[in-house]
Amino acid sequence: NAGVTQTPKFRILKIGQSMTLQCTQDMNHNYMYWYRQDPGMGLKLIYYSVGAGITDKGEVPNGYNVSRSTTEDFPLRLELAAPSQTSVYFCASRKSPSGGVNEQFFGPGTRLTVL
Amino acid sequence: RKEVEQDPGPFNVPEGATVAFNCTYSNSASQSFFWYRQDCRKEPKLLMSVYSSGNEDGRFTAQLNRASQYISLLIRDSKLSDSATYLCVVNINTGGFKTIFGAGTRLFVKA
Numbered sequence: 465n466a467g468v469t470q471t472p473k474f475r476i477l478k479i480g481q482s483m484t485l486q487c488t489q490d491m492n493h494n495y496m497y498w499y500r501q502d503p504g505m506g507l508k509l510i511y512y513s514v515g516a517g518i519t520d521k522g523e524v525p526n527g528y529n530v531s532r533s534t535t536e537d538f539p540l541r542l543e544l545a546a547p548s549q550t551s552v553y554f555c556a557s558r559k560s561p562s563g564g565v566n567e568q569f570f571g572p573g574t575r576l577t578v579l
Numbered sequence: 580r581k582e583v584e585q586d587p588g589p590f591n592v593p594e595g596a597t598v599a600f601n602c603t604y605s606n607s608a609s610q611s612f613f614w615y616r617q618d619c620r621k622e623p624k625l626l627m628s629v630y631s632s633g634n635e636d637g638r639f640t641a642q643l644n645r646a647s648q649y650i651s652l653l654i655r656d657s658k659l660s661d662s663a664t665y666l667c668v669v670n671i672n673t674g675g676f677k678t679i680f681g682a683g684t685r686l687f688v689k690a
Binding site: 497499504505506507509554566567568570571572573 | 583587611613621622623624625666670678680681682683
């Protein structure tokens with residue numbers, strides 16, 4: 465299994481440009497997440513999905529959009545990039561939570577700089 | 580008040596030292612607890628779950644104190660390879676599960 469894969473690894477955008485960060489998992493996990501991590505800070509949840517066709521906002525959704533047409537893929541769309549969106553973006557997935565051990569598996573991250 | 584708080588450190592310790600990290604959480608609906616490890620410029624990875632009875636994995640021991648709402652991680656006989664950021668993670672049952680990540684505690688182990 466490849467686990468969670470993300471593309472691209474790095475990207476530089478100009479203010480006002482748009483792009484899609486790709487995330488794919490091959491573990492047949494229902495739950496998928498997008499986080500951003502600013503330097504020296506914890507992970508902040510942008511959007512999450514509990515299954516194909518279902519998405520919901522997290523803590524910091526403004527400026528982003530997501531879709532979940534398949535179990536495997538959970539792309540994150542940035543419209544009108546702003547310098548405040550400079551961050552490292554992590555995609556994660558896990559099985560449906562059961563209250564017990566429920567590890568989130570993370571992709572390697574996408575480092576985005578908006579200039 | 581943050582839902583999950585950690586001392587950001589950094590903790591600078593020599594090889595072989597014992598080091599302990601604490602984490603406090605504020606939501607009494609918190610149900611499950613974890614420590615993740617994040618190496619520099621890498622993704623977080625699960626280090627261990629934390630149980631009320633305490634649990635040990637080699638040199639690592641995790642403890643949970645529900646009454647005081649804190650969890651701890653003890654690392655014995657520190658190795659250079661233990662240098663990383665340790666994230667405290669809490670799952671809260673609010674009808675659906677919400678996962679909160681602490682900002683992390685940085686550890687540097689020196690030769």
